[in-house]
Amino acid sequence: MNELIPLMVIVPLIAALLISAFSKFNKVTKIFAFVVAICLPLIPLLSNYGLHYFGGYEPILDNVTSFVYHPAITYSFTFLQQIFIAMIGLLTFLVIFVYLTKYKEVSGPYLFLLFLGTAAVTAMLLTDDIFHMFVFFEILALAQVGIVAASSIDYSYEMALKYMILGSIGSPIMLLGIGFLLALTGSVNVTDIATAVHNGLVDATSPVFLTSLGLIFFGWLYASGLPPFHTIKSGIYSKAEPHGAALLQSFTVISMISIVLIMHRIYSTLPIFEVLIVFFSILAMILGVSMALTQTDFRRMIGFLAVGELGFIGLGIGLGTNYAITAGLFQALNEIIITALLFIGFGAIVNATNEVDTRKLGGLLAYHPKVSLMLLIAGLAMAGVPPLSGFQSKLMLVQASLNCGFPEISILAIMVSIATFVVFVKTFYVMFLRPKPKELEVEGKEVPRAMIFAMGILLILVIGLGLFPDVVVNGISSFVGGIL
Amino acid sequence: MAQTQLAILLTSVALVVIGLYAAIFVDNIIKKIIGISFIEEGANLFIVAIGYKAGGVVPILMPGMDTSWFASNAAYPLPFGLVLTSIVIGASTLAVMLALVMVLYRRYGTLSTKVMLADTSKQEEYNE
Amino acid sequence: MLEFVLCIIIVLSAILALIQKDLLKAAILTGFSGGALAVLFQILLAPDVALTQAIVGAAIVPVFIALAVQKTQREDS
Incomplete structure (x- = not known):
């Protein structure tokens, strides 16, 4: 049809x-x-x-x-x-x-x-x-x-x-x-x-x-x-x-x-094109994670982490081999799901507490256990913890950069992943695990059911893509073979 | 008439440069927006200049014209079609920006970018 | 010959629009630049683009800017 x-x-x-x-x-x-x-x-x-x-x-x-x-x-x-x-x-x-x-x-x-x-x-x-x-x-x-x-x-x-x-x-x-x-x-x-x-x-x-x-x-x-x-x-x-x-x-x-694929089809004969993409991607990875580390507004923190993740996509496409571009596109798909889950989940927290400053939050695990569990899994997926979907795509990226002969880039990618993990775990500890500050008033507001539903569906996708990446990767790989 | 094309290319470059200068360095927000509209006009002029053919005719096939003569003498119409779209996009972007400026003027009482757009960065500093 | 005059008008009115203290005058000068551009498009064998640019560049854009200036303030301080 x-x-x-x-x-x-x-x-x-x-x-x-x-x-x-x-x-x-x-x-x-x-x-x-x-x-x-x-x-x-x-x-x-x-x-x-x-x-x-x-x-x-x-x-x-x-x-x-x-x-x-x-x-x-x-x-x-x-x-x-x-x-x-x-x-x-x-x-x-x-x-x-x-x-x-x-x-x-x-x-x-x-x-x-x-x-x-x-x-x-x-x-x-x-x-x-x-x-x-x-x-x-x-x-x-x-x-x-x-x-x-x-x-x-x-x-x-x-x-x-x-x-x-x-x-x-x-x-x-x-x-x-x-x-x-x-x-x-x-x-x-x-x-x-x-x-x-x-x-x-x-x-x-x-x-x-x-x-x-x-x-x-x-x-x-x-x-x-x-x-x-x-x-x-x-x-x-x-x-x-x-x-x-x-x-x-x-x-x-x-x-x-979509823009980078079009550019790749036109400019892939120029060697400087791939250098430019890899340079800006690495810059984005480093800047995104290091600026996320200093944020206290958790929405801004996820914003910077999302920019850092964009660097991984660019990295895959900049490396230019079939395997690397497949990894980059797979990472793009994973990032859409994971970051959306994080934004909706933290939105539920804002909804319940009217507070975005992590320094004034704490002890929310007891009040919103479902949301915090889902957020934890999403954050781990973003940082690349097995067997979640972020792990699969980042593993592919690391392997691709090793295959291309750039072990420095793969070390850098692993370090940025670890930094992402640190940023996320720190925020998670501050918001959910440590004792509740006295000034914080958690009203007995329920998180809307629709948000839980949305997060649940996205979570199923995260775990599913982590366990069965081949469903998507094979198709993307044959597409990439077509444009190269 | 290579001179005509050269003059037109220079004009479009001048418009882009003037617009970029205004959009980056001028403090008044309305003038910034005027500068942005100049950048768009410069880009449009450049693309129209691509389709121009010195000594050619308007790319409309009138009845009675010889088709092969027309094909070798008419200007290239594809860039013109693109510019039509781009002009309208530019106007709508300008309208949205001016609407945002009018809302923000009510809050700040000034058109200065330093005052109007500074508060977001202040907010960030406060957060850090 | 006309195209050179038009080029000079476009660039001059663009510069003049940006150094005006009175924003309403700047809006009118933007219209000058847009109108001259429309005539230039006609010379460049693009009558359809010229029509659109004449309406958008010489009428709609200056009127929008003038309306915004009316609702805010006239002087560039």
């Missing part, structure tokens, strides 16, 4: 528009949002692999050069897209479920932003057209700003404006880079550009080509929140509502991998 491929983007977009138009009718909006959210993870699972050409314009064979040209915007749907879109759909469903049960009066515009963001990342994953990706990248930036600004946390508007100003510097620069590529090759289709580059139609050492790499790379750094944007990225996580933050980090991860 190839007709379902464009529907993955169209359904959330239409739902977003309808919900914001009819947000007056509270009950109808709630039911409609719930139904659409259930459909989101099901559509990619039901759809067949294949290509979709918008407008039905099939590729044209040029008889002179015997290259194939793609005149239409092309969506390509393979196992990688399927697993990531299903995951983002599931996450959107859980987040919307938590949101709908938390508030009696739902806000139409907020649901609009959640669906819009989902549609944007889905399109970024599917598309084979670099300008199409840029358009949805901009839409995603607007949706992220809206999700941050809609939260009731102090200083969220300031953070949203800051993020937006940085974003509106970053995205025209990325557009300029796309313009350079267009000037060189006359096409915006990634397959066409890659064909032109690999067949020597474009001089790969020309300054124009290198400049386009630099400009697009800058846009990628902004989109993925690697240094120098790590502070603002962790800032927007901490200023969004916890369920919003869970979705925001998944948007970041997916926009990161």
